[in-house]
Every structure is written in C-alpha cells, then in structure tokens.
Amino acid sequence: MQCRGMDAYAAGAVRFKAGQLVGKAGFTQSDREDLQQELALDLLRRSRKYDPKRARRSTFTACLVEHRAATILAERMAPTRDIRREGPSLNEMITDGEGNEVERIATIDAQVNRHGS
Numbered sequence: 001m002q003c004r005g006m007d008a009y010a011a012g013a014v015r016f017k018a019g020q021l022v023g024k025a026g027f028t029q030s031d032r033e034d035l036q037q038e039l040a041l042d043l044l045r046r047s048r049k050y051d052p053k054r055a056r057r058s059t060f061t062a063c064l065v066e067h068r069a070a071t072i073l074a075e076r077m078a079p080t081r082d083i084r085r086e087g088p089s090l091n092e093m094i095t096d097g098e099g100n101e102v103e104r105i106a107t108i109d110a111q112v113n114r115h116g117s
Contacts, residue, residue, distance in 0.1 A: 006040060009058050013065045014039045021069060025076040035072070042068040 006014070018035035021027050027035065043064050050060050090105040097107075 006044065007057075010043060010061045010065075011040075013061055014043065017065050017069045021072065025073050027076070038072060039065055039068050 014036050017039055018032050021035050022029055022032055043061065046064055047061075050057060054060075055063075088104060090103065090108075092104045093101050094104050094107065096102045
C-alpha cells in the first residue's frame with residue numbers, strides 16, 4: 001500500500017493492523033484492502049492534530065491506527081450488524097399452532113394478526 005502524505009512507518013502500521021483485523025468479526029482477506037484504506041483515510045484526516053510537544057509521530061500514528069481499528073471492530077460487532085447474530089431461516093420447517101409442518105414464513109402473517117400489529 002502506498003499513500004501520498006504517509007511515511008513508511010504509517011503505511012506499515014496500517015498494513016499490519018489491517019492484517020490483524022482479517023479473521024476477526026467476519027473480515028476476510030478480500031476485506032484487507034478496504035480495511036487498509038479505511039485506516040489510512042482516518043489517519044490522514046486526523047494527522048493535522050499531531051502535536052510534537054505531546055508525543056513522537058510514531059506514537060501518535062500507532063495510537064490513531066489502533067483506535068480506528070477498535071472502532072471498526074466495535075461497529076462490526078454491534079448487535080444490529082453482528083454476522084454471528086443470525087435469525088432462523090424463513091424456509092425452516094416448523095410445527096404451526098395446529099400441529100401441521102409448515103415453513104416458518106407461513107406462520108408470520110398469522111402471528112402478526114394475532115398480536116394486533
């Protein structure tokens with residue numbers, strides 16, 4: 001990955017962190033480049049706030065990359081986006097209230113009507 005405005009340390013930190021994210025929260029090798037771009041973009045946007053009086057550039061860079069990676073994971077693991085949170089298939093065969101085997105989807109209208117929704 002090469003990016004204008006980033007030094008070799010920053011580019012390496014972005015590549016390394018993206019590699020660490022692969023395999024977590026459903027990220028795959030095909031997501032690696034997107035993760036690198038997301039981390040690099042955040043780093044470039046926030047690098048204007050660097051203050052050499054507070055930390056070395058490498059420390060600042062590592063902190064930003066680490067924080068953005070944690071945010072990416074938190075967003076990905078949010079209950080509404082968690083890939084591990086999968087509901088039952090609507091095509092699954094279940095027993096309806098009358099003892100008949102039907103697809104789950106066939107029971108939805110009946111349940112909604114019974115509950116007044």
